[in-house]
Amino acid sequence: MxxxxxxxxxxxxxxxxxxxxxxxxxxxxxxxxxxxxxxxxxxxxxxxxxxxxxxxxxxxxxxxxxxxxxxLASPLPRAFQFLDGSVYLHHMEKARKARGADMPPNYKTDPLMYQGLSDRFIGPRDPMVVPDESLGLDYEAELAVVVGDVPMGTSAAQASGHIKLLMLLNDFTLRTITRTELPKGFGFMQAKPTSSFSPVAVTPEELGAAWDGEKLDLPILSSINGQPMGRANTARDMFFTYRALIAHAARTRSLSAGTIIGAGAVSNLDPETGYACLAEKRADEELAAGRATTPWLRFGDRVRIEMLDAGGASIFGAIDNAVAKA
Incomplete structure (x- = not known):
């Protein structure tokens, strides 16, 4: 449903x-x-x-x-907890290289995860307001799950049964701020202003065979001002699945019903699938030509994120946020 x-x-x-x-x-x-x-x-x-x-x-x-x-507001207009991972290592490696940061030594054994703002989310068609274009606003096209109550110590094998809903996520990021904020060692704060989610959340059975209990085998489509950016498959090249993310988050604490868990900007090794964020596109430009030419989001730009079923129908509805000055 x-x-x-x-x-x-x-x-x-x-x-x-x-x-x-x-x-x-x-x-x-x-x-x-x-x-x-x-x-x-x-x-x-x-x-x-x-x-x-x-x-x-x-x-x-x-x-x-x-x-x-x-x-429509976000399916959960606010949440008791929002956790976002980074399980597409191809994306993480590029994003960190672009800002001159090394990969964590244990990034292939422990999922990277942060706790984000959750006291309010913007609606799927609301403007994303920022005070200044120079802050380097980027979008990140993601898939997120919503869990019921998850006991502390839940294993990955047990985690699938706690997933109640799935929805699309645009995890906005202020890339200029990340360069100075993350080296402090306390994680994101100002660099993650808020996020938006798809118009609807769906139960796992609604996805049919595309959902196997830990990942969703469908492409996530993103565009800026009507120009396609990417169509990476959310199951492909996923180093840690949602089951692993839930178990990781619940290792030392329980998770309250309504906790949202994202998996990071979707990224496939196949370059033909494009990009789910501007940071990765700019990283490729820097590697190829020595400098990035694609600008960060500007006032008036519109970001659209959607997922279609095998028949071409929208599953979650589209996130469609315009960028506006605060």
Whole structure:
């Protein structure tokens, strides 16, 4: 099934069940007022939500209304925890080389992960506001999972059962700030202003055979101002899977229901799949010509991220954020 949040009812929005073609929605206050409430009581809420989804799919849900993507918040407008990894080592190696940083000595044994801002996310069609173009705004096209309660010590083998939802992610990054912030040794803060997520989150069974319990075998499409940037497959060249990321995060603490876990900008070894962020494209330009020629995002630029099924239909809806001055 597919779930979304309307920009109404407070900071956590109003939960709606969305039709498979993303055209219709139904409010479900009798089941859960918000997606966070549903995730916290998933064993009870999920079957009831699935019944509404089935009725909506059949076209016999009288409470349905037309979905306007502009009125949608992030599926989770805020989250108790947002963790983002970097499991496409090809991307990580290039990004670090571009800013003159070495790879961590254990990067092939322990996933790289940071805890990001989660008290607010911008909506899938909201502007991304930044104070200054000189901060080097970049996008990162990613896939993220939402988990239920994960006990401390959960193993990778046990982790798949805790994945309740998947959604697309644009993890905005201010690349100029990373050059001075990360060497301090305390990780990201100012360099990660906020993120945006796809209009809907989907349950794993909605993805069919493309989802194997730990990775999704589909390309993620990104473009800037209508010009295609990349179509890398999210399963290919994934050094650590979502199961490994969950186990890594839960090694010394439990994870609360609604925790979001990303896997980093998607990057394939095949150069024909393009790029999921500007940093990697600029790194290739520097390697080839000695300097980067592609600019960072500027005011007025529009970034679009989407994923299509085998029939060409949008699975999650499109993230479509314009860059604006704060």
């Amino acid at each position: 597919k779930l979304a949040s309307l920009k109404e009812g407070g900071r956590d929005g109003t939960l709606v069940v969305v039709s498979r073609d993303l055209s219709r929605g139904v409010r479900v206050p009798q089941i859960a007022a918000t997606l966070q409430q549903a995730i916290e009581d998933w064993d009870r809420a999920a079957p009831a939500l699935a019944e509404v989804y089935a009725a909506l799919t059949r076209g016999d849900e009288p409470r349905s209304f037309a979905i306007d993507p502009q009125q």
